[in-house]
Amino acid sequence: MSLQDITARIAKAESAAGRAIGSVKLIAVSKVQPNERVQAVLDQGHRCFGENRVQEAAGKWPGFTAQFPDVDLHLIGPLQTNKARQAMELFSTIHSVDRPKLAKTLARLAQEVGSCPDLFIQVNTGEEEQKAGILPADADTFIAECRDLDLPVQGLMCIPPVDEEPALHFALLAKIAERNGLRDLSMGMSGDFEKAIALGATHVRVGSAIFGERVKPQE
Numbered sequence: 001m002s003l004q005d006i007t008a009r010i011a012k013a014e015s016a017a018g019r020a021i022g023s024v025k026l027i028a029v030s031k032v033q034p035n036e037r038v039q040a041v042l043d044q045g046h047r048c049f050g051e052n053r054v055q056e057a058a059g060k061w062p063g064f065t066a067q068f069p070d071v072d073l074h075l076i077g078p079l080q081t082n083k084a085r086q087a088m089e090l091f092s093t094i095h096s097v098d099r100p101k102l103a104k105t106l107a108r109l110a111q112e113v114g115s116c117p118d119l120f121i122q123v124n125t126g127e128e129e130q131k132a133g134i135l136p137a138d139a140d141t142f143i144a145e146c147r148d149l150d151l152p153v154q155g156l157m158c159i160p161p162v163d164e165e166p167a168l169h170f171a172l173l174a175k176i177a178e179r180n181g182l183r184d185l186s187m188g189m190s191g192d193f194e195k196a197i198a199l200g201a202t203h204v205r206v207g208s209a210i211f212g213e214r215v216k217p218q219e
């Protein structure tokens with residue numbers, strides 16, 4: 001697959017869902033990809049990228065942003081509070097706000113710095129032990145708590161369990177967002193982004209379908 005193929009598939013899914021062409025943001029997930037593959041996608045004009053680790057992004061991106069100042073970086077992986085300050089400097093958007101302690105830290109830093117990235121609250125829709133995210137039953141309370149802290153919560157994010165039908169999880173996320181008056185939904189990856197768009201995704205996070213299989217595992 002190429003960037004062009006993915007963009008065409010997104011456009012097709014948008015129109016099938018009766019949504020405006022170009023209304024879904026494509027986040028090209030570049031974690032662990034060799035720099036030459038990232039460079040190739042930048043050279044084709046794409047500017048929105050996702051990384052799941054602060055450290056890796058901090059090493060990889062300053063070189064590219066010197067070349068392409070309009071790069072828009074999204075953090076899609078778990079965030080430790082001791083890396084929050086660095087994350088706020090690197091990323092325009094954080095998709096993984098998932099616990100009160102992190103929300104409070106972000107709120108304090110936002111006060112101090114005078115700005116804050118756009119935020120998504122990650123919901124653990126599959127209630128998986130090993131996965132980050134607030135449980136669906138706790139989501140309404142947590143969203144309210146983030147709003148009380150004046151955090152710019154833009155929407156919700158989920159990563160469905162690998163062995164389950166993702167549509168059920170996308171629909172659940174959409175429902176939680178709707179009842180909380182949140183419009184943006186960060187959902188859908190290489191294998192299921194069209195389904196996610198059909199169910200209201202505004203941001204899809206696509207890695208391997210654009211860049212090819214990740215060369216090395218992350219850990």
Ligand SMILES: *Cc1c(COP(=O)(O)O)cnc(C)c1O
Pocket residue numbers: 029031052076077159189190191205206207208209
């Ligand atoms: C790696 C990753 C993706 C992209 O996965 P692909 O299957 O390669 O498209 C999307 N979202 C998150 C949170 C990820 O960590």
